[in-house]
Amino acid sequence: MADETETGAAPRGQRPRRPRDAGGVAAAVALTVATGAMDAISFLALGGVFTSVMTANLSLLGMSTASPDPARARDSAVAMAGYTAGTLLSGWIVRGPRPARRARCALTVELLALGGLWAVWAAAGGHPAGGRQLGLLAVAAFAMGGQSGLVRAVGPPGFSTTYLTGTLTGLLVDVARSGTVRRLSALLVVSLVVGAAAGGLLVARAARAAPALPAGLVALVLLGSLTSLARDARGRLWPHPP
Template sequence: MAEESDTDPAPKARPPGRACGSGAAAAAVALTVATGAMDAISFLALGGVFTSVMTANLSLLGMSTASLDAALARDSAVAMAGYIVGALVSGRIVRGSRPALRARCALTVELLALGGLWAVWASADGHPAGGRQLGLLAVAALAMGGQSGLVRAVGPPGFSTTYLTGTLTGVLVDAVRSGTVRRLSIALLGGLVVGAAAGGLLVAHAARAAPALPTGLVGLVLLASLTSLARDAQGHLWPHSE
C-alpha cells in the first residue's frame, strides 16, 4: 500500500467517472435520470406510489393500514410486486458467463417494458385510469426492478441507479471525514433530481409524451453499450468504483 501511495499520491481524489471510464459513468447517470423521471410519472399519474423506492412503498403500505386507504394499499402492493418480479428476472438474466452480453439483454427487457408502457400510456392520451393504470404501474415497477437487479449484479457493491439513500449518506460521511466528495455520487444524486423534475414537468404539460424520457434514456444506454462508449477499459458496462 505504501508503494502505491508513492506512485499515486492521492488515489482517492481522482474523479470517479474518469477512473472507471467517462462513458460508463455517463450511462449510470442517464439511467438515474430515467429513474427519477419514472418515479415522478408513477407518483403523479399512477397512484401516488414509487416504482424504484420500495422502502417508501413499504411505509405507504403501513400508513394505508392505519388510514384504511385500500387504494393506497393496493397500489403500493402492485408496485412492490412488479419491482420484485423485475429484479428477479433481471438477476436471472445476468447470471452466468459473458456478463456484458447478459447486461445488454437485461437492458433490452427494460427497454421493451418501458416502450410497451409508453404505447399504452399514449393510447390513454397520457391519463390512464382503472385497470390500465394499475397495469402500467406494475410494468413501470418491473422495469425499475429490472434496472436495479442489473446494476446490483454487474456493478460494484453498494452501487445503484435507483435507490440512492446510501449514496447520499456516503457523500455526507465522506465530506465530514475527508473533506472530499465523489463526483459520480454527486452526479447520480443530481441526475435523480433532474429526472424527477423533467418527469413532473412532462406529466403536467405534455402528459402524452412523459414516458418518452425514461424510454429514450434507456434506449440510448443500450445503444451506447453496443459500442465502447458505455464501457470502461476492462469492458465493464458500469462504473466499478465510486
C-alpha cells in the same frame, strides 16, 4: 473542499491509472435520470406510489393499513410485486458467463417494458385510469426492478442508479469526515432530482409524451453499450468506485 481523486501518477515502472470510464459514467447518469422521471410519473399519475423506492412503498403500505386506505395499499402492493418480478428476472438474465452481453439483454427487457408502457399510456391520452393505470404501474415497477437487479448484479458493490439513500449517506459522511466529495455520487443524486423534475414537468405539460423520457434514455444506454466507450478496460459496463 477537495474532490475525490480520479486519476493519478503511477510510480516509475508501472502503468498510469486510467481516468474513470466516461461512457460508464454517462450510462449511470442516464439511467438515474430515467429513474427519477419514472418515479415522478408513477407518483403523479399512477397512484401516488414509487416504482424504484420500495422502502417508501413499504411505509405507504403500513400507513394505508392505519388510515385505512385500500387504494393506497393496493397500489403499493402492485408496485412492489412488479418491482420484485423485474428484479428476479434481471438477476436471472445476468447470471453466468458473458456479463456484458447478458447486461444488454436485461437492458433490452427494460426498454421493451418502458416502450410498451409508453404505447399504452399514449393510447390513454396520457391519463390512464382504472385497470389500465394499475397495469402501467406494475410495468413501470417491473422496469425499475429490472434496472435495479441489473446494476446490482454487474455493477460494483454498493452502486445503484435507482435507490440512492445509501449514495447520499456515503456522500455526506465523506464530507463530514474528510471534506472530500465523491463526484460520481453527487452527480447521481443531482441526476435523480433532474429526472424527477423533468418527469413532473412532462406529466403537467405534455402528459402523452412523459414516458418517452425514461424509455429514450434507456434506449440510448443500450445503444451505447454496443460500443467500446461504454466499457472499461476489463469489459465491464459500469464505472467502478474510487
